[in-house]
Amino acid sequence: MSRDLFAQTAIAQIPKILTLCDRNPHSPTYGCFDRNFWHYKIIDFPSGMAQEFVWPLALAYQTNLPDNPFYQQTALRDWVEAGILYAAHAAHSDGSCDDYFPYERASGAAAFSLLACLESYTLLNFNNFEILKFFEHRATWLANHHESGQLSNHQALIALCLELISRLLETNRWDRAKTERLERVLSWQSSEGWFQEYEGCDPGYHTLTIACLARFHELSPDPRLKESLIKAVKLATQFIHPDGSYGGEYASRNTYNFFPHGFEWVGKWMPEALAINDLFLKGIAAGLVPCYADDHIIGHHTWSYLLAWRDFVENRLGLPPRPLGQVWLKEAQLLIDRRDKTELYLALNKGGVFKLFRDGKLVASDTQFSLQVSQGNRIKNAVGHLIDRYDYQVESDEILIQGQLGWAKQKQMNPVNLLILRVVMLTVGRFFPDLIRKLLQKMLITGKEKAPFKFIRRLQWQDGKWQIMDELMAESWGNVQAVGMGGDQTSIYVVMSRTFQAGQLQPWRDLSDRLPTLTHQEPLKVERQF
Incomplete structure (x- = not known):
């Protein structure tokens, strides 16, 4: 199955991502990827998660594919740098950012966008002191902030961010926090191989956690991490459906998520991991890929597919038949x-x-x-x-x-609810964002x-x-x-x-x-x- 399906699927999303970006160098929101904020003006703050979209653009810039019109386009490079700078300018004074409401200080948005900005900065060889200071500031906030809820993928993302920034700035100041996050991820891994996501096992987010740990292990090999990844990948092989689709409503978080790039990295030393992507490519060819092309989540899978194309392992074992019988995951x-x-x-x-x-x-x-x-x-x-x-x-x-x-x-927002939330967050809530988040988690x-x-x-x-x-x-x-x-x-x-x-x-x-x-x-x- 052609690896190019990964890149072609991702490149098809780049025009949408560029539409979400304010590309006017003279605009006060130049580099902002939240179109609802800078263009429609229907919300009163920009989502920090949206700045993650710099990474798909940086990867598209580097993807040498015959039908990629964005390859080595200087404008793309400029927009990536503008996006990173906007992430810095839009951040709170402590380095955090918001996602769904003001003063939320969302760990997920901060980690996803920092990872994207770090990787894009390195990939395109930028040299900007202001950006480096922003990276340092956000990393420090992530190292010291602990969100409510058990989301293994967030902990793995934060650990990876701290490893990357430590290497970029050649420092060990975040080593303790980095170790703490990794230990937390490993402690949240079931003996069956899956990582806790709120109330149980979600095979979709599981693939993101695998990808983060695989990248971390590639940078800093660790026997415990390798053992964890082996268990995690073996579990993931059970959830790739025979038609090449993955996950769904039977999962704890109801997602069809599939982040393929981690399996290519693990596949360098565990060849059976590649079989998952081989079957998933069949699903892409059959039109079974879920649609993530909305304004908030289009970035995640776009950069993952481009990474899977870039780091594709050529020597593969093929698709072995899975044994018949029951796989009974009692903990999950x-x-x-x-x-x-x-x-x-x-x-x-x-x-x-x-x-x-x-x-x-x-x-x-x-x-x-x-x-x-x-x-x-x-x-x-x-x-x-x-x-x-x-x-x-x-x-x-x-x-x-x-x-x-x-x-x-089925709780919906209405003007009164939004006004109450704004008043709360602009007064007391800004000092206790985790309490508000915990209440919303319980409600929703x-x-x-x-x-x-x-x-x-x-x-x-x-x-x-x-x-x-x-x-x-x-x-x-x-x-x-x-x-x-x-x-x-x-x-x-x-x-x-x-x-x-x-x-x-x-x-x-x-x-x-x-x-x-x-x-x-x-x-x-x-x-x-x-």
Whole structure:
């Protein structure tokens, strides 16, 4: 499979990234990549994460591909430097930056943008004292700041940033902080190989953590890091689907993320890591890559694909067949079952959300029951896919999951809410941004408020097919307005989730016409076979 697919997919995003950039040297926001701020003027501060987009431009400048119109274009080099300088000018006095609200001081945005600026500065051989001072300032803030929540990818990003800045400035001042971050990442790695992301295992963000640790190990080889990477890569090989897609709604953060460049770096000394990218390239060729081309997240995968193209390992072993049987990740509560030309990916901690493949193609994606329920003058959404401790039994030919639905997290902002948030952040909140972040995480991401509906999901292997039997029980059906099942529903806020992927073209299964026929406590039953 041609490595050029990585570069071609990424280069196609460069015009969009350039559109997001203020390219006018006489503009006060020259180099800003937040078009909503500098052009539309519909927000009152620039997102610091947007300055990460300098890295795709720097890599496009260096990508010698016949159909790359951006190769060695001087203007691109100028815009990259302007973007780094704007990141410096837009930062807070302590070196931090915001992402979603003023004075947020977001670790993720600070780390992603610093990594991009550091790599771009080195790649294009800039020599700018102001930029170096900015790097030093932001690195110091990252070294001393600790965010709420367990996000392994952020810790790995920060460790890598501190390693790169230490090398660039030839100093050891951040060695203690760097070691602390690495130790935290390693302590958050399960014995099964995955790294904690909020409430569990997310194969998508897992690939980003692998990439950061792989780069760190390349710069500073460490036996413990190598052992960690081997476990992590072996786990990742389980989540690349037979059609070349990766991840999805059964993951803890619902993402289709896939950062391929880390597997090329690990593949230099662990050849089996390359097989993951080989299969993913088949997915690109088949049009199965998720779309990340929105204003906030377009950069991540663009630079990763360009790095995968640049550092592509030529000698590869090919795609070995994966053994049949069950892969039962008890800590992650994820089950993978491969048998008789089928592959089942099942989340036991999300009520039995699953993806099922047959003959290498997706035949079913299921995110459990979803109900619209009237409560007074409100319509609330009860769903079966929120993370919880469900009761389950796993046998060789039968899997049973049962538990209770939860209320979907559907909080929206409105003018009053935004005004309150602005007032809070401009007064008390600016001194306690982590408290605000923790409250928002609880409101939008973590935890589950139970809804008065119970379910039983049974999956049985019979006669070469999976039989899926679902039952939904209600205390009363009187206030249920609609019920259905979809293939791509998620109900927590995750930046990188809810992207479009071709597998989501499966139609919504509307079961609302069954409601009038149900007596008071009669369960709704649905049976399917694949």
